[in-house]
Amino acid sequence: MGSALTIPLSDRGHEVRLWFTEFDVGILREVSERKPHPRLGIRLPEGVKLYPPEKLEEAVSGADYVVVAVSSRGVLPVSRKLRGLLDSRVPVVVVAKGVEVVEGRPRTMTDIVEEYAGSKSVVYVSGPSLAAELARRVPTFVVYSSRDLGTALKVKQAFETEYYRIEVSDDVLGAELSAALKNVYAIAFGIVRGLCKADSCRNLEASVLSYALAEIAKVIEACGGKRETAYSLSGVGDLYVTAMGGRNSAFGALVGGGLSPREALEEMRKRGVGVVEGYLNAPTLASLLSERGVGRDVAPLFYAVYDVLYEGAEPTIIVNTLTARA
């Protein structure tokens, strides 16, 4: 997504600097030779300046905006590296999604950036935005959230293009929870697809999405965010793209089809997919929910997925959980 964002930002006339972590040096090599970006399938704009892992300081020096678009695991180390390199008022736009346990406590992405990078102007990006589509300028609608709406508006005004449209919100927690939870519910969606013995089970798929959405709303509210965020681009919008096309639902379909979670992960690796975010994030999310007092009564579908992935429960408990709700 970091690379994809260079397209609208270049179209807006910004000087764009793209820094690569040590995990991305293969991509850096390709794009340095002006080859298409291997994940996006397009060439990056000519003006984009490329920075190798050791040149972070140079990359962010004098920047008006910083975008953090690494994996959820990468947010802590990158935040630590950024500390002291930025004025705390420079907006830091966080694209990473998930919950990470840091020093024994579950933390959201913006929590980590605020505490470890020392930023006071964090903006969180959510909504349905497959990077490869944005890179092709397919119209993409997202939400920029910040506790200070003025900061979100400022970044919106700097980043928005005709095809990259930005809504603003002050519900950062709701956006973060939606973004992390949707991966877990996409696994539930995949599981019912995998379980389906008829030609199609659209009725059941729709019910999973519908109950997932209701649960996201309840979890957000129980944690102190706004229910409405679940019903926006951040919630239902992102849930749709993730359920339709992502690795989480593909992984779920393998589990619903009869593989154990371990076998399904192995199969995903064979297909060249290293990380299934919903699988990784189910335990950290469970720990966040537990810390906030959100239990099985509020989020039975979430915990049903957790039980299938980590407690050896049968995939059919997903359907049973819906049946018990109705």
Place this chain on the structure above:
Amino acid sequence: MGSALTIPLSDRGHEVRLWFTEFDVGILREVSERKPHPRLGIRLPEGVKLYPPEKLEEAVSGADYVVVAVSSRGVLPVSRKLRGLLDSRVPVVVVAKGVEVVEGRPRTMTDIVEEYAGSKSVVYVSGPSLAAELARRVPTFVVYSSRDLGTALKVKQAFETEYYRIEVSDDVLGAELSAALKNVYAIAFGIVRGLCKADSCRNLEASVLSYALAEIAKVIEACGGKRETAYSLSGVGDLYVTAMGGRNSAFGALVGGGLSPREALEEMRKRGVGVVEGYLNAPTLASLLSERGVGRDVAPLFYAVYDVLYEGAEPTIIVNTLTARA
């Protein structure tokens, strides 16, 4: 859907009588010969008694429950035929979806049944329920709505099975509006699919669904129903199945791909699809919204679809409408 419901009702041990309108005599002939139901692909349960068009009185005589599962156009003539045949306290379960103009006024399905059949116990069925899936006992979750929740609960207790799960609600108007509007928004979904020049436009599809849902919620609220109904099985659940697989989105895709609405209807007819509900219902819905004072400010996406279908507007206005909203 009427035929599909004979499966759970027979499984519950009810005596089931299936009456056919004059438009269904072809189907009646097939199922009378114990052939599979041509629309559902399965044989009806042995115990189901079949009634031809002229035997409505016999079919409903002594019935504990009546299910009206005709097209929206058929609800008025069938209601008139039912008048006087039923005790007004016998629950009438209405599966038809849409808005019809009767004597110059836009009326919902339950309005028509109440006024013209003289029923005082109407229950409205909504939610994601493709008939062919229910007929195969694919788990299906629906909502039965009634102004008197007790009536909805009574029918739920009589109709529910392990695979046909029924929630109850008292928001009849919200359920009716969701059910009718979703066909129009599914056309918008199809149009953006048809317009898509990239490999996929999932980001944009997700945004259409997300904005459609927000609009359904606002329309329901403006008409006096409950926002939450939009976010339930009745709203988001049904919107999903309709956008994914229905004739409305297929029709929209043809329009987005460059055919005029008239040409697209002709093409649908060639494919054997007679009725595109969203096309038929856009004007009656527009007249209902207008009567309730719901204008373009509340429902810009609905009116954009209307303008494409009836006012010669370009399909690209669908995308422009979303862009203007963000």
